[in-house]
Amino acid sequence: DTEVTQTPKHLVMGMTNKKSLKCEQHMGHRAMYWYKQKAKKPPELMFVYSYEKLSINESVPSRFSPECPNSSLLNLHLHALQPEDSALYLCASSQGTGGETQYFGPGTRLLVL
Amino acid sequence: AQSVAQPEDQVNVAEGNPLTVKCTYSVSGNPYLFWYVQYPNRGLQFLLKYITGDNLVKGSYGFEAEFNKSQTSFHLKKPSALVSDSALYFCAVRDLGRGGGADGLTFGKGTHLIIQP
Numbered sequence: 602d603t604e605v606t607q608t609p610k611h612l613v614m615g616m617t618n619k620k621s622l623k624c625e626q627h628m629g630h631r632a633m634y635w636y637k638q639k640a641k642k643p644p645e646l647m648f649v650y651s652y653e654k655l656s657i658n659e660s661v662p663s664r665f666s667p668e669c670p671n672s673s674l675l676n677l678h679l680h681a682l683q684p685e686d687s688a689l690y691l692c693a694s695s696q697g698t699g700g701e702t703q704y705f706g707p708g709t710r711l712l713v714l
Numbered sequence: 715a716q717s718v719a720q721p722e723d724q725v726n727v728a729e730g731n732p733l734t735v736k737c738t739y740s741v742s743g744n745p746y747l748f749w750y751v752q753y754p755n756r757g758l759q760f761l762l763k764y765i766t767g768d769n770l771v772k773g774s775y776g777f778e779a780e781f782n783k784s785q786t787s788f789h790l791k792k793p794s795a796l797v798s799d800s801a802l803y804f805c806a807v808r809d810l811g812r813g814g815g816a817d818g819l820t821f822g823k824g825t826h827l828i829i830q831p
Binding site: 605607631632634636642643644645646649650651656657659689691693695697698700702703704705706707708710 | 746748750755756757758759760763765804808809816817818819820821822823824
């Protein structure tokens with residue numbers, strides 16, 4: 602089983618709202634990732650967690666706040682977003698940290714009004 | 715910095731014909747290369763990867779890819795295309811040891827593959 606689940610599938614929020622995206626995997630993977638994909642563009646890395654510790658932050662604005670409460674769960678907290686933050690947010694996980702395959706969830710389609 | 719390039723925005727192939735989606739890479743050291751497919755409004759599905767070993771890598775759904783070090787290429791191929799193969803295909807390379815832990819992927823711009831009945 603290589604399933605990564607993400608909730609919600611769709612999210613509409615105003616610029617003053619606070620919301621959270623959730624990602625879950627039960628494959629025992631120790632690395633988890635957030636990517637952002639704008640329309641007609643490739644995914645771009647935002648954050649990497651290795652063994653529940655934040656290891657990479659790709660200079661993402663502080664209005665995006667990741668959290669890894671345990672090895673199976675990854676959250677992305679959103680606050681005061683801008684319309685240009687509207688995108689598909691993809692979560693992925695991999696077994697370890699040595700270049701193993703990353704398995705992606707279906708994504709959360711976010712619209713910021 | 716690690717990078718991959720996909721020179722074609724779109725590839726059109728008749729059903730039943732062989733298909734090739736091109737990817738070239740630029741890396742420091744040994745490349746870790748991946749192919750993913752994305753259907754509309756969906757996440758990415760892993761097809762195959764090259765880390766080391768045989769230059770011909772076999773993957774899911776009948777796809778394969780050939781790693782060519784001299785041409786720095788990693789083209790995706792399939793002997794006989796199906797209409798259901800129509801999708802957006804991404805080549806990707808592992809970023810190189812920046813975080814002290816896991817590394818992200820850097821993706822090419824993507825190639826739309828259209829299989830005509």
